[in-house]
Amino acid sequence: MKKNFVLEELDCANCAAKMQEGIRKIEGVKDCSIAFMTKKMVLEAEEQDYERILKEVKKVIGKVDPEVEVLPA
Amino acid sequence: MKTKLSKKMKRRLYRIGLGAFLFVLALAAQKLSLIKDQNGLVIMFLIAYLVAGHDVIRKAGRNIVRGQVMDENFLMVVASLGAFLISEMSEAVGVMLFYEIGEFFQDYAVNHSRRSIAALMDIRPDQANVRRGQEILTVSPEEVNVDEIIVIKPGERIPLDAVVTNGNSYVDTMAVTGEPVPRAVCEGEPLISGCINKNGVLEARVTRAYADSTVARILDLVENAAQRKAQSEAFITRFARYYTPIVVITAVLLALIPSLITGEPSVWIYRALSFLVISCPCALVISVPLSFFGGIGGASSKGILIKGSNYLEALAGADTVVFDKTGTLTKGVFEVSKILPTKAFLSLRREEETILPKKQTGHSDDAQDEDELLCLAAYAESYSTHPIASSIIKTAKERGVFQEGNPNITVSDIRETAGKGVSCVINNMRIVCGNERFLRESGIPMEEELVEDNNDFSQGTAVYLAVDNIKAGVILIADEIKTDAEACIAGLKAEQIRSVMLTGDHQEIADAVAKKLGIDTVYAELLPGDKVDIVEKLIKEEAPERTLVFMGDGINDAPVLARADIGVAMGGVGSDAAIEAADIVLMTDEPAKLLTAARIARKTLRIVRENIIFAIGVKLLILILAAFGIANMWGAVFADVGVAMIAILNAMRAMK
Numbered sequence: 001m002k003k004n005f006v007l008e009e010l011d012c013a014n015c016a017a018k019m020q021e022g023i024r025k026i027e028g029v030k031d032c033s034i035a036f037m038t039k040k041m042v043l044e045a046e047e048q049d050y051e052r053i054l055k056e057v058k059k060v061i062g063k064v065d066p067e068v069e070v071l072p073a
Numbered sequence: 074m075k076t077k078l079s080k081k082m083k084r085r086l087y088r089i090g091l092g093a094f095l096f097v098l099a100l101a102a103q104k105l106s107l108i109k110d111q112n113g114l115v116i117m118f119l120i121a122y123l124v125a126g127h128d129v130i131r132k133a134g135r136n137i138v139r140g141q142v143m144d145e146n147f148l149m150v151v152a153s154l155g156a157f158l159i160s161e162m163s164e165a166v167g168v169m170l171f172y173e174i175g176e177f178f179q180d181y182a183v184n185h186s187r188r189s190i191a192a193l194m195d196i197r198p199d200q201a202n203v204r205r206g207q208e209i210l211t212v213s214p215e216e217v218n219v220d221e222i223i224v225i226k227p228g229e230r231i232p233l234d235a236v237v238t239n240g241n242s243y244v245d246t247m248a249v250t251g252e253p254v255p256r257a258v259c260e261g262e263p264l265i266s267g268c269i270n271k272n273g274v275l276e277a278r279v280t281r282a283y284a285d286s287t288v289a290r291i292l293d294l295v296e297n298a299a300q301r302k303a304q305s306e307a308f309i310t311r312f313a314r315y316y317t318p319i320v321v322i323t324a325v326l327l328a329l330i331p332s333l334i335t336g337e338p339s340v341w342i343y344r345a346l347s348f349l350v351i352s353c354p355c356a357l358v359i360s361v362p363l364s365f366f367g368g369i370g371g372a373s374s375k376g377i378l379i380k381g382s383n384y385l386e387a388l389a390g391a392d393t394v395v396f397d398k399t400g401t402l403t404k405g406v407f408e409v410s411k412i413l414p415t416k417a418f419l420s421l422r423r424e425e426e427t428i429l430p431k432k433q434t435g436h437s438d439d440a441q442d443e444d445e446l447l448c449l450a451a452y453a454e455s456y457s458t459h460p461i462a463s464s465i466i467k468t469a470k471e472r473g474v475f476q477e478g479n480p481n482i483t484v485s486d487i488r489e490t491a492g493k494g495v496s497c498v499i500n501n502m503r504i505v506c507g508n509e510r511f512l513r514e515s516g517i518p519m520e521e522e523l524v525e526d527n528n529d530f531s532q533g534t535a536v537y538l539a540v541d542n543i544k545a546g547v548i549l550i551a552d553e554i555k556t557d558a559e560a561c562i563a564g565l566k567a568e569q570i571r572s573v574m575l576t577g578d579h580q581e582i583a584d585a586v587a588k589k590l591g592i593d594t595v596y597a598e599l600l601p602g603d604k605v606d607i608v609e610k611l612i613k614e615e616a617p618e619r620t621l622v623f624m625g626d627g628i629n630d631a632p633v634l635a636r637a638d639i640g641v642a643m644g645g646v647g648s649d650a651a652i653e654a655a656d657i658v659l660m661t662d663e664p665a666k667l668l669t670a671a672r673i674a675r676k677t678l679r680i681v682r683e684n685i686i687f688a689i690g691v692k693l694l695i696l697i698l699a700a701f702g703i704a705n706m707w708g709a710v711f712a713d714v715g716v717a718m719i720a721i722l723n724a725m726r727a728m729k
Contacts, residue, residue, distance in 0.1 A: 013363075021310075036362050040297070
């Protein structure tokens with residue numbers, strides 16, 4: 001399943017790269033792409049595990065920059 | 074464009090201002106010896122430091138707790154605190170202040186460019202006026218259903234794809250197609266969402282829901298373009314991942330080893346602290362995606378949709394462009410291009426009354442002879458549905474020499490041979506109309522000379538006509554070459570890009586078009602499947618770093634569009650298949666737009682390279698200078714935030 005999100009308050013390009021790197025390592029994530037310019041994240045992951053994966057994704061994002069808010073696109 | 078500062082940014086600006094004020098105060102106290110007490114000075118500097126560096130310190134502390142050590146805030150705090158401890162108090166505060174100012178401007182520039190790029194693509198309609206019962210309601214475009222009637226007032230944006238049911242107006246399609254000339258629309262004509270209605274009130278029936286409308290699809294496509302990243306973008310993030318730890322480790326070594334040898338720890342620790350400041354990778358990482366996004370935004374404002382930075386990068390390296398002929402280089406519409414009577418037909422016309430009255434006002438003799446020929450051909454073909462027959466009939470109607478069911482003309486004894494031609498009797502004349510072979514087979518002598526000699530028939534299909542067994546003339550039907558096709562090929566040539574043309578058409582026709590346009594290689598008489606094979610073969614011949622572009626009109630060429638390194642579809646408005654299959658979509662039918670796209674691609678790539686080389690170059694230079702004690706910590710801050718600022722400003726050029 002592929003879903004789009006908006007990362008509000010994303011203001012550091014290197015953080016975006018770090019988040020993307022970290023999220024790709026989460027088990028069950030097929031692909032993740034964060035575009036710093038549009039503040040958009042596309043997350044592709046196993047459907048039955050999406051809830052758990054999204055929670056972990058938010059954790060990874062919060063670890064890099066806790067001010068970033070993950071909103072549905 | 075003036076950008077209003079957000080609350081958060083304003084707070085940051087005040088804090089920087091206050092920090093600067095306190096810093097100047099502390100400096101004055103130190104230089105003018107206003108405060109004799111050393112501890113008092115330390116406290117003054119410390120307050121200025123905490124105010125100026127508040128954000129950085131807070132973030133650093135928070136990130137340490139979360140286990141993010143190699144973070145730029147942390148490195149900055151270590152560097153400045155280190156300077157504080159080795160009694161470089163003013164420098165520590167100044168550097169922190171300078172860093173915060175740089176960060177502030179960097180964020181401001183990023184926000185600004187995000188907004189101005191968004192403004193370039195601002196085709197989103199805010200509202201729709203929909204007629205429901207007796208009322209006209211203003212609702213959001215998403216709430217309008219297919220087949221509802223919407224009212225578009227002058228100056229409003231067309232909210233959904235629709236067909237005009239009432240009214241006339243001019244429509245500005247600039248934002249969607251890049252086409253500066255407004256288009257006239259009247260009843261029955263389609264409206265493209267995202268365009269602006271200029272002068273008249275239009276009523277229109279919605280043909281597509283908002284989500285399927287042109288405007289929604291364009292926005293979706295461009296906004297998602299940033300997700301497909303270019304190689305240079307991947308390179309720079311990978312570089313950053315190794316760069317920071319390497320510089321930090323070097324800094325530690327620099328602080329330890331020479332100090333032990335020379336016994337001057339404060340000198341070497343200071344130099345190592347400068348290293349920590351330079352180790353921040355943000356300048357590198359930010360400028361590359363920003364440049365690509367600027368390029369994509371700039372292209373979209375010119376009616377060129379690029380689906381990802383990777384395609385922009387690939388397009389800059391193109392050395393072969395493969396064109397589909399029909400519909401791409403030519404208009405794909407068959408039209409009568411020449412009417413050539415024979416000399417025998419002329420003398421026949423002088424002697425006998427045929428169909429048309431001898432003198433029509435406003436027409437010369439030559440034109441009359443042509444009209445007569447066209448008229449006969451049109452009536453002969455009037456029962457045929459072949460596209461060539463329809464183009465003859467269309468032209469005859471335009472010239473006013475054909476009307477359906479004309480009582481003065483009887484067409485009888487019609488015999489059609491599929492793929493060859495038709496024979497019939499019009500009034501009292503025996504007409505044979507068809508290709509050359511058909512006339513020969515009908516026993517018509519073909520030697521008759523035409524009024525004009527040395528005509529080149531290779532560019533189209535020739536329809537021959539005989540009257541009472543005498544060859545009367547030829548009507549030439551050709552697919553017209555687009556006006557800007559020649560400029561497109563010439564432009565590619567100037568960039569040393571090879572052009573190839575593929576077509577299912579006959580070899581002679583293909584050769585003639587290729588010769589006229591200056592195309593390098595032609596593959597003619599192809600079946601649809603052959604096109605993919607040829608493109609695959611050409612890709613294999615490419616040097617690995619160069620790319621192949623395929624350009625088609627999106628009809629029947631989706632497999633080739635997908636197979637090519639870069640598939641370019643044109644006439645994107647309204648064509649779902651083209652938008653799906655292509656990597657780049659040209660919103661208008663002009664092949665020369667490809668040159669614009671290539672120019673934007675090369676410019677963007679040049680900016681990306683400049684930024685990478687500039688940012689890495691300056692950082693390395695300052696690292697070396699700092700190691701030898703030539704550059705101080707101020708230089709180090711410049712290498713971080715100053716370079717980022719310059720790279721951002723440079724990146725913004727990609728938009729124009």
